[in-house]
Amino acid sequence: MTRSTKWLVPTLYILFLMLPIYGLVSMSFKTTTEILGGFSFFPQEFTLANYKVIFTDPTWYNGYINSIIYVVINTLLSVTVALPAAYAFSRYRFLGDKHLFFWLLTNRMAPPAVFALPFFQLYSAINLFDTHLAVALAHCLFNIPLAVWILEGFMSGVPKELDETAFLDGYSFSRFFIRIFIPTIAAGIGVTMFFCFMYSWVELLLAKTLTSVDAKPIAATMTRTASSSGYELGLLAAAGSLTIIPGAIVIYFVRNYIAKGFALGRV
């Protein structure tokens, strides 16, 4: 392929990615009659009514708040506990370390459908059903292994001399870890948080199973509304379009590290 036509492949690919998103967004600005009346590429009677419903009806906007709450709790929790563990895996050999690491990864491989019912029973038994904490804890199942995996990759890229020099200078482990080590791998932590955010934000099966009213995520609100109130496609499209925004914001922040993060820090 010559240099002049090289841009064609990524451009066509991005166009392919954007088309369904455009379909969704343009539908969110249409009235129900226009949607059901047939296909139109641009909204004919541009309306913000669908968005107005979402921003004024608590069952809708609470869905967003609930999702954000459990995603943030999960992200903070996962990264906090994964940091020391990833350090241990990247710096030391200890009894059963390789088995433990693989066992952690197996949890990333567990199909959520397998765990849906037992999770429901477990979190009901400990009275956490329908709380943000329940979803945040349940998402730890796959987010902690992922966080350990990514952080371990980033930490292995930091030379061990850094640790040794600090200890020679009389730093205690906790002081070294917080003052020196964490700032050194700040980019890695940012990327890990991004991934925890992402996987907790997009998951629905467990989030839906573990909530009914008080902590219901936006994604579940959408499925319910779609089935109960008939054919409100415009409303559904508006709610869907709004779920893209938080993702777009976090991608923007980590855009320079995102590729390395997807490679789990191992490039």
Place this chain on the structure above:
Amino acid sequence: MHKTQNNKAWWLVVPVLILVAFNAFIPLMTVVNYAFQETFGDNVFFWEGTTWFEQVLRSPRFHASLIRQLVFTGMIIAIEVPLGIAVALTMPRKGPWVSVCLVLMALPLLIPWNVVGAMWNIFALPDIGLLGYTLNSMGIDFNFTRQPISAWMTTVVMDVWHWTSLIVLLCYAGLSSIPDDYYQAAHIDGASRWAIFRYIQLPKMKRVLTIAILLRFMDSFMIYTEPFVLTGGGPGNTTTFLSIDLVKIALGQFDLGPAAAMSLVYFLMVLLVCWAFYTIMMRNEEQ
């Protein structure tokens, strides 16, 4: 990196261990419990031995969903990997367009999975959606709620749309770790485009590609929400993959015994393949 032997490092792993074990062991034991016993409620259990396992392994319904699952996973890997490599190779390496490409390409990965399903449902609706309308007005008879082939094509294209970017980003990360000197040396030697790909770029991408295929295998084998929202497993059972079938048995029919046995068989299959991949990956890393 040389690692020191230190069993005290276990203390650093304990918080992770407790949290993950809480979420993994107790539910897994519940599943095991149901898989070997029969219950009629009230926490009364009767030992059933391996009855449920035999039932599941012999059931044509399980075989059918397993075959659909394997075909689906095979198809999406066969499409996404070459496409991902092609896009990564042609992506700009430097300049302001890099960020634009990365952000736009990562966008599908951050959309909740049921929104992905709903979006493609809207996109593919025969009379109203952009894709459905275009195909039908081009004279192609397309209706994904009625025709199994249309439903399959839509599901596969949806997954390609959703996840190819993951492979692009991974390959891009691998490619950007190649120093410019390598390309200059290849240029001086008069290497062909193919030779550069085969002997410089592909070896550098080997490791990230293993991760990519591993992740795509795992996630596509567990796929539930997107096809469930898009087609509901239909028309008929034609797009009922393993997870959809499992949820139908467990929560739809409340057949807990067979569902639990199927869960374990299902989990073991994923585990086996991932273990093989993991071993290969670790061997590559040690080299």
